Structures are given as structure tokens and as C-alpha cells.
Amino acid sequence: MIRLAGIADDSIVDGPGIRVTVFGQGCPHHCPGCQNPETWAFEGGLETEEEALADRIRQNPLAKGVTFSGGEPFAQAAGFARLAELLRADYELAAYTGYTFEQLFAMEDPAVKKLLSLLDILVDGPFVEAERSLSLRFRGSRNQRIIDLPKSLAAGRAVECTAERWTGIEN
Numbered sequence: 001m002i003r004l005a006g007i008a009d010d011s012i013v014d015g016p017g018i019r020v021t022v023f024g025q026g027c028p029h030h031c032p033g034c035q036n037p038e039t040w041a042f043e044g045g046l047e048t049e050e051e052a053l054a055d056r057i058r059q060n061p062l063a064k065g066v067t068f069s070g071g072e073p074f075a076q077a078a079g080f081a082r083l084a085e086l087l088r089a090d091y092e093l094a095a096y097t098g099y100t101f102e103q104l105f106a107m108e109d110p111a112v113k114k115l116l117s118l119l120d121i122l123v124d125g126p127f128v129e130a131e132r133s134l135s136l137r138f139r140g141s142r143n144q145r146i147i148d149l150p151k152s153l154a155a156g157r158a159v160e161c162t163a164e165r166w167t168g169i170e171n
Contacts, residue, residue, distance in 0.1 A: 001047045002079035005039040005071055009060055014067040015094045015121065015138055016165040020057045024071040024080065029098035033129035035140070039071035050079060054086035068095040068119075074104060077111035084118035094121035101147050101158040121161060122147040137168040 005023040008014070014021040023036065025045025030037075038044070057066055066087055073080045073095045084093050095115070097104065101124045104112055116122070123138060124145050131141035138146065146166050151159040164170050 001049060002053060002076055002083060003042070003045045004048050004053075005036070005045045007053075007056070010062065011067065013138070014069060014096070015065050015092070017064045018060075018062045019065040019067050019094075020060055020063045021067045021069050022053065022057075022073075022080075022083070023069050024073045024076050026075050027070050027072040027098065028075060029072060029126050031098060031127040031129075033132065034127055036070065042075070045071075050082040050086060053083055057087060058090070063091070065092040065094065068093075070096065072098055074099060074112055074115065077109060077115045081111050081115040081118060084115060088118055092121070093119045094123065095119050096123045098126040100124050101145070101152060105152075105156075116149060117153060119149045121166065122149050122152075124158075138166060 003025040005025040008021040011019045011021040023039055025039055026042035027040045030040055068080050074097050087093060101122060104116060124147055125143050128141045128143050131143045133142055146161040148159050148161040161167060
């Protein structure tokens with residue numbers, strides 16, 4: 001089960017193209033200036049089975065990607081990993097997290113490791129109000145990175161994504 005705060009069926013702000021964004025309920029970070037403070041409480045939201053959620057996502061014929069946001073998706077790593085397994089073959093998968101890649105990579109939780117292994121992109125780091133920028137693509141503050149997860153896991157260190165569709169910068 002995943003405790004959901006909500007779903008955006010046709011998002012264009014949580015990654016390139018038309019995506020479905022799944023907002024998890026519950027967040028330990030409580031970043032000042034957070035755009036989703038209503039997702040902080042762990043007891044809020046609505047519990048949903050991963051299979052039912054995957055079926056709902058598949059109903060959108062325009063979506064080519066799915067983004068996990070929050071709240072903090074890694075606070076429900078097992079549920080989001082199961083959802084990622086169900087969607088992996090058909091969608092580009094991304095997640096926003098208040099943790100850094102290095103923090104997640106160091107965690108001993110097998111569900112965190114599994115979720116990392118199933119994602120294509122990780123937008124990492126807490127939102128920092130002093131670093132806020134409206135000119136950044138798919139990020140809220142300059143400290144946040146767009147991480148290429150397959151390359152990062154292979155290298156054992158964070159490798160930033162250079163794809164123009166994510167960064168807005170031609171290579």
C-alpha cells in the first residue's frame with residue numbers, strides 16, 4: 001500500500017513531456033518554503049494498492065513518464081518500489097527526494113536500494129529557500145541535482161543527468 005496525498009494526471013512541471021505525478025503522503029524534511037506542506041503529516045492521505053494505482057496511471061494514453069513526489073517517496077520506499085516494478089517497462093520513472101543521492105545510497109534499507117534501482121532519474125536534495133530559482137528546469141532550488149540513476153548506481157557516485165530534455169541545456 002502507498003499512502004497518497006494526490007495524483008496529477010497530466011503534469012508538465014515534474015519532468016519532460018506529459019507525466020503522471022504521484023504525491024506520497026508523509027515527509028520528515030519539512031523544508032521551509034515547501035510547495036506541498038499539506039503532504040508532511042504521515043497520517044493524512046489515502047491508502048491505495050500499488051496495482052490499482054498502476055492501473056489508473058495506465059488509463060492516461062498521453063503520459064510517457066511517471067514522477068514520484070511528495071511528501072517524501074523514500075519514506076514509503078517499499079510501496080513506491082512495487083509501483084515502479086509495475087510501471088518500469090512502459091514509462092520513464094523519476095522521483096523527487098529531500099535526501100541526497102549519497103544519503104540514499106548509504107542507507108541499509110533494501111526497499112530504498114530497490115527503488116533507486118528501478119528509477120531513471122532522481123531529483124535530489126532538500127528545497128532550500130535561499131537557493132530558490134524560477135529559472136531552473138524541474139527543480140526548485142540551485143542545490144538540487146538531476147541525477148542519472150543507472151549511471152550513478154554503476155559508478156557508485158552521483159552522476160548528473162546531461163540530457164537536454166531534463167536540463168534544458170544543449171550538450
